Amino acid sequence: MSAREEILARIRTAVAGAQDVEIPRGYRTERQVDDLVGLFAERVDDYRAIVHVVPSAGVPAKIDECVRGRRMVIPEGFGRDGGWDDLRTADGVLTNCAVAIAETGTIVLDHGPGQGTRAQTLVPDYHLCVVRADQIVPGVPEAVARLDPSRPLTWISGPSATSDIELNRVEGVHGPRTLEVVIST
Amino acid sequence: MSATFLGMPGNFPENAAIAVQDSQLRFNLRKATHTIRDRRASVVGELPDWQELRAAGKAIKDHTLRNLDRYLLRMEEAVTRAGGTVHWARDAAEANRIVTDLVKATGETEVVKVKSMATQEIGLNEALAEHGIAAYETDLAELIVQLGDDFPSHILVPAIHRNRSEIREIFLDRMPEVSRDLTDDPPALTEAARLHLRERFLRSKVAISGANFMVAETGTLVVLESEGNGRMCLSLPETLISVVGIEKLLPSWRDLEVFLQLLPRSSTGERMNPYTSMWTGAVEGQEFHLVLLDNGRTDVLADEVGRQALRCIRCSACLNVCPVYERAGGHAYGSVYPGPIGAILTPQLRGMGSELDASLPFASSLCGACYDVCPVAIDIPEVLVDLRAKAPHAAAERAGMKAAGWILNDHERLAKAQRAATKLRKLVPKRRLPGPLSAWTDTRDVPEIPEESFRDWWEREASHGQGAE
Numbered sequence: 001m002s003a004r005e006e007i008l009a010r011i012r013t014a015v016a017g018a019q020d021v022e023i024p025r026g027y028r029t030e031r032q033v034d035d036l037v038g039l040f041a042e043r044v045d046d047y048r049a050i051v052h053v054v055p056s057a058g059v060p061a062k063i064d065e066c067v068r069g070r071r072m073v074i075p076e077g078f079g080r081d082g083g084w085d086d087l088r089t090a091d092g093v094l095t096n097c098a099v100a101i102a103e104t105g106t107i108v109l110d111h112g113p114g115q116g117t118r119a120q121t122l123v124p125d126y127h128l129c130v131v132r133a134d135q136i137v138p139g140v141p142e143a144v145a146r147l148d149p150s151r152p153l154t155w156i157s158g159p160s161a162t163s164d165i166e167l168n169r170v171e172g173v174h175g176p177r178t179l180e181v182v183i184s185t
Numbered sequence: 186m187s188a189t190f191l192g193m194p195g196n197f198p199e200n201a202a203i204a205v206q207d208s209q210l211r212f213n214l215r216k217a218t219h220t221i222r223d224r225r226a227s228v229v230g231e232l233p234d235w236q237e238l239r240a241a242g243k244a245i246k247d248h249t250l251r252n253l254d255r256y257l258l259r260m261e262e263a264v265t266r267a268g269g270t271v272h273w274a275r276d277a278a279e280a281n282r283i284v285t286d287l288v289k290a291t292g293e294t295e296v297v298k299v300k301s302m303a304t305q306e307i308g309l310n311e312a313l314a315e316h317g318i319a320a321y322e323t324d325l326a327e328l329i330v331q332l333g334d335d336f337p338s339h340i341l342v343p344a345i346h347r348n349r350s351e352i353r354e355i356f357l358d359r360m361p362e363v364s365r366d367l368t369d370d371p372p373a374l375t376e377a378a379r380l381h382l383r384e385r386f387l388r389s390k391v392a393i394s395g396a397n398f399m400v401a402e403t404g405t406l407v408v409l410e411s412e413g414n415g416r417m418c419l420s421l422p423e424t425l426i427s428v429v430g431i432e433k434l435l436p437s438w439r440d441l442e443v444f445l446q447l448l449p450r451s452s453t454g455e456r457m458n459p460y461t462s463m464w465t466g467a468v469e470g471q472e473f474h475l476v477l478l479d480n481g482r483t484d485v486l487a488d489e490v491g492r493q494a495l496r497c498i499r500c501s502a503c504l505n506v507c508p509v510y511e512r513a514g515g516h517a518y519g520s521v522y523p524g525p526i527g528a529i530l531t532p533q534l535r536g537m538g539s540e541l542d543a544s545l546p547f548a549s550s551l552c553g554a555c556y557d558v559c560p561v562a563i564d565i566p567e568v569l570v571d572l573r574a575k576a577p578h579a580a581a582e583r584a585g586m587k588a589a590g591w592i593l594n595d596h597e598r599l600a601k602a603q604r605a606a607t608k609l610r611k612l613v614p615k616r617r618l619p620g621p622l623s624a625w626t627d628t629r630d631v632p633e634i635p636e637e638s639f640r641d642w643w644e645r646e647a648s649h650g651q652g653a654e
Contacts, residue, residue: 003273007431010483011254018489020251023244027237027443043456088387104457117469118420118462122413123387141442149403149438150267152420152468155445155461160413163453164326164342165349165371166213167220173325173375174382175413175460 033138036102037183040136043105047158048171049179056184059130066128066180067094073120077113087119092126093176098153099143100136105158107131107181108143110151118152127156127176133185196544200517201509210346210514217345218505224454225502225558231456232446241443243562246496249401249434250486256401256434257477263404267466269473274428276480277307283476284309284393284426285316291424293318293391299408299418300324301395302340302499303428303478305521306534309393320393321385323414325378332359338515338523340501341452346514349374382414392418396429397498398444399475402437405465406475409448409458419462424472431477432486432495444498447560451500481534490571494529496561501526503555503565509548518545525555529568537576546572581621603638610634 001009033039041051054062063080070091074083084090098110107129109115121127137143147153160175171177204210229235249256261271274280288296296313298304298320310320310331322331329344330337333355337343344352349369356363356377363377394415398407406427408415419425435444449458467473486492504510504524515523519541520531528545537543546569555565578586592598613634618626637645 003275003279006275007273007477007479007483008254008257010479011257011431011486014483014487014492015251015253018251021244021247023248024237024240027234027241027446029442046456047459101457106457118416122416122420140445144439144442144445149400149405149463150465152465153461153463154416155457155463157455157457157459159459160411161459162325162375162412164324164329164344165352165374167217167342167345168371170371170375173379173412173414174323174386174417 027141028139029141031103031138031142033102036136036138037133037185039138040100040102040105040131041181041183043102044107044158044179044181045105047105047161047179049105049158049181051181051183053183053185056132059182059184062182063094063128063130066182067092070126072128073116073124075114075116075120077115079114087123090124092128093121093124094128094130095121096130096132097135099146100131101138101140101143102136103139106143107156108147109154109156110148111154112151118154121154122175125172125176126178126180128180128182129156130182130184133183136183194541195519196540197513197517197519197548198544200519200541201513201548204514204517205512207514209348211512213346213348214511214514217339217342218511221341221454221505225451225505226454228450228454228456232450238443238446239560239562242447242498242560243496245435245440245443246432246561247493249436250432250492250495252436253431253434253486256436257431259401260399260404260434261477263401264466264473264475265404267404269404269466269475272474272476274476274478274480280307280428280476280478280480281309281312284428285313285318287424287426287474288313288318288391289316291391295319295321295385295389296391296393297321297323297385297389297418297422298327299392299394299410299415300327300343301393301428302521303395303430304393305337307428307478307480309428321382321389323382323386323418324410325375325412325414328378328382329355332356336516337521339504340499340522340524340526341504342501346516382417386414386417386421389418389422391424391426392422394418394425394427396427396433397448398435398441399429399433400435400438400441403465405438405463407441407461407463409452409461411453411459413460416460416462419464420469420471422471424474426474426476428476428478431479431482432497448498448500451498451502451558451560481536484536485530485533488533491529491533491568493563494526494533494568496563497526497530498561499526500560502558502560506554506558507549508552508554509550513548518548520545525549525565525569526563529563529565529572532572532576537572543576546576579621600638600640603640606634607636607638607641610636 071084073090073093096114097107099108159179326344339345353369396406510524518527532542551566
């Protein structure tokens, strides 16, 4: 018997006669948050990321200010020229996102247009991410519902960190050590 | 290479007795467990629907386990459709052979690894080493453990037993490129690890991971992490091999909305961990292999009481609240799964044939703190008690229990035994019982036997006409 057949047979014997269960979904799947932008900004800031809330017309100028003097990877579809091509020598990466979660201060990339490949958003030491206010949802269930599982997804909550040495939180291990978020309202 | 737990000698009481003499270890553990414990309590308290999430998490896992055959087939189909290859492994040896063959087929002799309990459980690094393949751990704590030729002692923070100056010594000793001026400041140590691994990440062609969850409906794998070493391993190499226990399955995409709230808050005590990666099949031109691992899990599934241990999502909240773990540390459990969950998982996965494994169900005071914090409501004390009954017992103990059962089953026999005990009470030692019974009195006082049993007192008083007013 193949390993596959044998494991399946063992499972069938093991659970024969066991009761199935109903899944109670009494938790919150939609929640009211009055100030989504404010809550998201506060929660991102809690992770020691840098946050700016900027009216949409002011976003290009804010980006200029953030990237000045940095060799930035700018992925296809972001709509901005002058990107740096070599990932290893780049100082940073500039992206959009797919969804953002207010309650947890999380940004989700689905690596679609303007969001780059997984490597592009990982290797440079600085990540500047532009989040539109209408991309912010209140909680995790609302985000899961909006995402497409057939795409690779990267959920980012603050800069790379570790607590492996005496549980002292240290920002910046292998991922970008600085995360800067521009919320466009 | 880090050592393997398999075939470890000793038993829990002996290991623990040695560990509690180590004051540095006790200090490190106390500080760490109390810090995470408080952090967890604070972020769990933020969610008004925590108990509803917990109930859903428990039910989703129970439903999956009940229909595991069906969902595994669905997972296999979805991964295959998305360009991945699925392998099945009955045990550790088979899984190690599959992974070794896959690595050999690439022609590579080095692999990078993301922290994974499953690959530690099967001793994969050692198996690869036998075939001339070097496996490099990339999680900071795993790196500390691997470079120190040490054992992990915690599920989430494997080097929890090491303090900063010990870590500095290990780095100075084992990282040739590191400067002698390295301080023991955590940011400096972290920077050393970053530099040590940077080039390796960029040049490695093969990575090996586990997964926190896999979604049958979509074929998606999910890895939660903090440092970015996971993202490095999952996205840069050309070939990715994931070894995942069959119980890690969730039926539908939607179920992630529950577990992505339960796990980070229970585990690191954060609202969300820094990075979560999700991928379905072969992504961005990568070659992807999924190895589905049984290795004793179907035996656990066959046990009506014990099978709830398969709900575990490896958050380690039970370790952090356990008074026994806090004092004895993780090594005493002799397994990659320490603490309360290890005390019920290890004896079920490995059986209770060794002295160590048979001692694990007794490594608990049954206080129940582990059950209270468990995000999938595993009743650990219930399983411990059940395993204690199944564990091998000494002939003298079995005979004693049989005799006690015979007496307690009949009220006349009990009355006679009580009368005999009151007559012989002067002969019972005050502190320490003789022979094998001394094991019981080593940690307990001998109860005082009264001059007269309650039963006799009642009858005497009643015959005076005052007893039952």
